[in-house]
Amino acid sequence: MNYCSHCGxxxxxxxxxxxxRPRYLxxxxxxxxxxxxxxxxxxxxxSGDQVLLCKxxxxxxxxxxxxxxxxMENGESTxxxxxxxxxxxxxxxxxxxxxxxxxNLPHINQVFMIFRGTLLGEFAAGPESLEVALFRExxxxxDELAFPTIERTLRxxxxxxxxxxxxxxxxxxxxxxxxxxxxxx
Amino acid sequence: MNYCSHCGxxxxxxxxxxxxRPRYLxxxxxxxxxxxxxxxxxxxxxSGDQVLLCKxxxxxxxxxxxxxxxxMENGESTxxxxxxxxxxxxxxxxxxxxxxxxxNLPHINQVFMIFRGTLLGEFAAGPESLEVALFRExxxxxDELAFPTIERTLRxxxxxxxxxxxxxxxxxxxxxxxxxxxxxx
Numbered sequence: 001m002n003y004c005s006h007c008g009x010x011x012x013x014x015x016x017x018x019x020x021r022p023r024y025l026x027x028x029x030x031x032x033x034x035x036x037x038x039x040x041x042x043x044x045x046x047s048g049d050q051v052l053l054c055k056x057x058x059x060x061x062x063x064x065x066x067x068x069x070x071x072m073e074n075g076e077s078t079x080x081x082x083x084x085x086x087x088x089x090x091x092x093x094x095x096x097x098x099x100x101x102x103x104n105l106p107h108i109n110q111v112f113m114i115f116r117g118t119l120l121g122e123f124a125a126g127p128e129s130l131e132v133a134l135f136r137e138x139x140x141x142x143d144e145l146a147f148p149t150i151e152r153t154l155r156x157x158x159x160x161x162x163x164x165x166x167x168x169x170x171x172x173x174x175x176x177x178x179x180x181x182x183x184x185x
Numbered sequence: 186m187n188y189c190s191h192c193g194x195x196x197x198x199x200x201x202x203x204x205x206r207p208r209y210l211x212x213x214x215x216x217x218x219x220x221x222x223x224x225x226x227x228x229x230x231x232s233g234d235q236v237l238l239c240k241x242x243x244x245x246x247x248x249x250x251x252x253x254x255x256x257m258e259n260g261e262s263t264x265x266x267x268x269x270x271x272x273x274x275x276x277x278x279x280x281x282x283x284x285x286x287x288x289n290l291p292h293i294n295q296v297f298m299i300f301r302g303t304l305l306g307e308f309a310a311g312p313e314s315l316e317v318a319l320f321r322e323x324x325x326x327x328d329e330l331a332f333p334t335i336e337r338t339l340r341x342x343x344x345x346x347x348x349x350x351x352x353x354x355x356x357x358x359x360x361x362x363x364x365x366x367x368x369x370x
Binding site: 001005008071080098104170 | 186187189190191195196206209218219221222256257258259260261263264284289292294355357
């Protein structure tokens, strides 16, 4: 951020009066430009003993497999965002059965939320997917998953499925967790 | 948003190529300025048969009672944000026991998350609180609560406490829910 989005003057990165951390502050009009984490919402669509994955047609991690998920938009609820992303990426509808993983990624200012659900009807690759397919546990392409959040969600699911109980799992992804996927920067 | 925060030129509010909704787009440098919901994180601090509430020293809803909660910052996890807000508003530490309510407020682009926990040690009013106090169920100032999210979280808690089971509750707040607190705009 270089300029104030309200008045167009250059901003400073300083600690505003009464605050405890630096913000982008416009000295001309006084606007403080707060920056906050974004939510990535998606689903784990289940069909019998299979789960649905999407092969990414876009960067980052083009060609790797992911669950349908993406940035939540203004005006949406979290389940609505998860359902929309599933529709966009996998042309699929899911009967949502609750929030399943909430994974914090503080080093990239994201909170990842996956809702578990039952896949309803057909599916197909949306514009951001090269391919959409169903996988049994022994078919999951563990070495070709796009993100550590996806691997963690799938490992929770196959473990929880053995006792048919699917509680919410809250955890953090560290920069080290991400290195296996993206290499060190 | 009137100006591009990257290059300082005026922005347009248009649907970018390949997108499906209007965004603030800079025609000069091509930057698309996405806007996304923000997370409000906080805690429900429990001490025996009492819960901790804070009387707000700031607008909105100055003088009304709330749970310690506030906007999650970049670089934090959701539990860390909840704990920080509790420290700031109630000078209190809480042993967190899981995410308890996740309430979507799509009409104001917020997602509210409360973690339930055990209050540890002392507490006091932080700079954003006029007063911090413990309340038994029959002492809760139901008509003086700050927000519908707070009322809903407390009602879930006192109901769940009867069977000592505290599952996550996911729900939405509608504009009508808020009218009782803020009046119609």
